[in-house]
Amino acid sequence: MAKRFVLALLSLVISCPFCLAQTTVVDVVDKSTVQCAVRMSGTIELTESKVAGEDRTSFVSNVTATNLSNVPIIAMVTFTSIGNSIGALVGQNYQLDAFFAHKSEIAPGQTLTHKHDDDGVFIESVPKGGGKSAPAASSQVIFVQFADGSTCGDPNDERVVSLMDTRADLLLTLKKWSDAAKIGEDKFLKALDEKATDRTGNAEGTLGYIRDMQKEKGSTAAIEHIRKMLDVAASR
Numbered sequence: 001m002a003k004r005f006v007l008a009l010l011s012l013v014i015s016c017p018f019c020l021a022q023t024t025v026v027d028v029v030d031k032s033t034v035q036c037a038v039r040m041s042g043t044i045e046l047t048e049s050k051v052a053g054e055d056r057t058s059f060v061s062n063v064t065a066t067n068l069s070n071v072p073i074i075a076m077v078t079f080t081s082i083g084n085s086i087g088a089l090v091g092q093n094y095q096l097d098a099f100f101a102h103k104s105e106i107a108p109g110q111t112l113t114h115k116h117d118d119d120g121v122f123i124e125s126v127p128k129g130g131g132k133s134a135p136a137a138s139s140q141v142i143f144v145q146f147a148d149g150s151t152c153g154d155p156n157d158e159r160v161v162s163l164m165d166t167r168a169d170l171l172l173t174l175k176k177w178s179d180a181a182k183i184g185e186d187k188f189l190k191a192l193d194e195k196a197t198d199r200t201g202n203a204e205g206t207l208g209y210i211r212d213m214q215k216e217k218g219s220t221a222a223i224e225h226i227r228k229m230l231d232v233a234a235s236r
Helices: 004-013 157-185 185-193 204-217 219-234
Strands: 022-030 038-051 054-067 073-083 086-095 109-115 122-125 136-146 151-153
Touching: 004 157, 038 136, 054 073, 054 086, 054 136, 073 157, 086 109, 109 136, 136 157, 157 185, 157 204, 157 219, 185 204, 185 219, 204 219
Parallel strands: 022 136
Antiparallel strands: 022 038, 038 054, 054 109, 054 122, 073 086, 073 136, 136 151
């Protein structure tokens, strides 16, 4: 009886590698090197276990950015670094661009929370004789653009360049679609079907949303949405 119980327990542990997992919650430390009126904070919840000589980690991140200025933020790029008990684990880039939508801005005093919990499980080989370290997380501001046109940070950072390229591609395509709509629906539908300029591959999400809107709600709704986006862009 005792032997069967031990075998059953071993089977349970093998089939459930996270049953003996350890969960740690760490605070996000602001390590920004640029002087921007933004405070980074938040928490990272890490769950670690060891299976067959491998260290397995999953995590849920809640990284917040608080606008300390008196002007809305319309664009922001941040980078968060996360480490487990072995050392550095993963880095997360985050981009916000509210150039086309006032509702996406970070108003003065407002805190934006970026939650991420779908990274899956990170598997690492446990180094022999490797020392333990305390799980940690930090975040830093790379670039910020305010509604009055002022900026801080590095505009030449590749992540910032990517954001601006995506914005430019969206603006170009939205203007083409709007102009086509002024001619007639047939011209508008043809423009929607044409391949749009998307140098970074990030514009397609927004463009695809508008295409789906046209199919589900009709051309009038899609055109109205496009013109609202262009109106916000014109106010920048």
